[in-house]
Amino acid sequence: MNTADTSGVQWRWLALWCLLLLPLALLFPPIPIDETRYLTAAWEMFNSGQWLVPTVNGAWYSDKSPLLFWLIAGGWKIVGVHTWVARVEALIVALGMLLTLRRLAVRLGMAAKGANTAMWLLAGCLGFTVFSTAIMFDLLLSLCVLGALHALLDLEAGKWARGNVLLGVMIGLGILAKGPVMLLHIVALAVLAPLWSELARQHKTRWYLALLVGLLIGVVIALCWLLPAAWYAGPSYWQPLLDKVSGRLEHSFAHARPWWWYLPLVPVLLLPWLLTLRAPRAAWAGLWRGRFGRFLWCWWVVPFVAFCAISGKQIHYLLPLLPAWALAGAWLLQQQGARLRPLLFGLLALLAGLGIATLPWQAAKSFHLPVQPAIALIALVALIIAIGVWWVWGRDARGLALSATALVSAAMLAGALSYLPALDVIPEARFVKQELQARVPIAHVEWHNGLFGYTGRLHRPLPWISRDKMIAWCRAHPDGVLLTSDRGAEPVGVTPFKTWPYFLSGDHRIAAWHAAQVLAAASP
DSSP: OOHHHHHTSOHHHHHHHHHHHHHHHHHOOOOTTHHHHHHHHHHHHHHHOOOSSOEETTEEOOSSOSHHHHHHHHHHHHHOSOHHHHHHHHHHHHHHHHHHHHHHHHHTTOOHHHHHHHHHHHHTOHHHHTTTTOOSSHHHHHHHHHHHHHHHHHHHTTOHHHHHHHHHHHHHHHHHHHTTHHHHHHHHHHHTGGGTOHHHHHTHHHHHHHHHHHHHHHHHHHHHHHHHHHHHHOHHHHHHHHHHHHHTTTSOSSOBOOTTTTTTTHHHHTTTHHHHEEOOHHHHHTTTSHHHHHHHHHHHHHHHHHHHHSSBOOGGGGGGGHHHHHHHHHHHHTSTTOEEOOHHHHHHHHHHHHHHHHHHHHHHHHHTOOOOGGGGGGHHHHHHHHHHHHHTSOSSHHHHHHHHHHHHHHHHHHHHHHSHHHHOOHHHHHHHHHHHHTTOOEEEESOOTTTTTTTTTOSSOOOEEOGGGHHHHHHHOTTOEEEEOSGGGSOSSOOOSEEEEOTTSTTSEEEEEEHHHHHHHHOO
């Protein structure tokens, strides 16, 4: 990055952006079941000292690559075991994405003002802000994708050696972050480079050889972990890994949804810019032209179509595509007649404020919790934002991005505080730890996704049994305790002796049952 580019980075405003999200990083509980599962994988890695193969509940965990778990466990080694460590790491990765995107915009020919606009469009994007402190793999993957795009621009600039090495490192880290999906995000842009790169058109053979070299470097980096892990854990680890990679393309193991599922959700991801950005038709028509436009289209169209075709769908899978759309918005705002209109955003802030104000009563009604009316005061943040956007702020991308970030942070914090008893499984996990330490036979009915491993700081896994083995287990352990976290797993005809509110259960609860009472109810 050159000196002029560095001086154009708006550091104090980026610091404010981070500060607005810091309450989420520090106060948000681990959200079941994804975040609790990933934290449990990191906890078991940290607790056991075995960092090669991830485990959840003591079993090999082949669903995800290990880079996120390594970072979390490494952070715990430095500052101790806390949830905020993982969230602050996520926020650092998000900040890295903003800076990397800004630099990418400069390299694609944008002036400093346009590059800053692209950065702020991403920073204020709902789909980005919500996941900026989330303990998930997609931020890491997105940063690796942006790094790989820089590698392609190095190749285009004739910096073959640096481009090869950087491309390989980014591919390798991307695979370690979230698996082969890394390739899906860059293959079209790399292979279709003659459409947007003069050098790739003139030196096609050398270009594709460079891509092959970068791919080989990346695969070697990934294999440096995968081969030892497969040898150490055996077929019980690598066979499910292969099955998931091949099977998820056509028949999802989870989150199977129709091909059009993403289409109505993309506008939600792009809030508030979908409401505020206005550009003439000529500007939209010109977006696909030239090197910049063709680069963007090659970047996001093929992956988006592929994600629509793949049966397994989750909204955060589209996170690596948001920087492309932010760049498109920044380009549009540089065209004559384009502008940001904050009025609708102010209205959105008011509606969000009304929603925030009702959260304590919604939570109390859904989970039979005591109402906490003080939380409704957080709605004042939304009111201040709405008034400020109308009268003082929000006349440029930075102002609106900071306002949107504050609004999302306030809404998520209010939601977490309102629903905290149903989100936070620490009380249940403490109960599990207490029973295990007292050597009381205890088991969870059906797989629990490591729900209690990290939250209870368990040093040995909580056993689980299938529902059809419940009576047999109770006969073998009549003084034992069963736990359930889903309506379909609960025994019939018996009342639990202890319950906790839980938002993912059909019965809105996690329940504990005495094995003797379950047996008595099952007896003819």
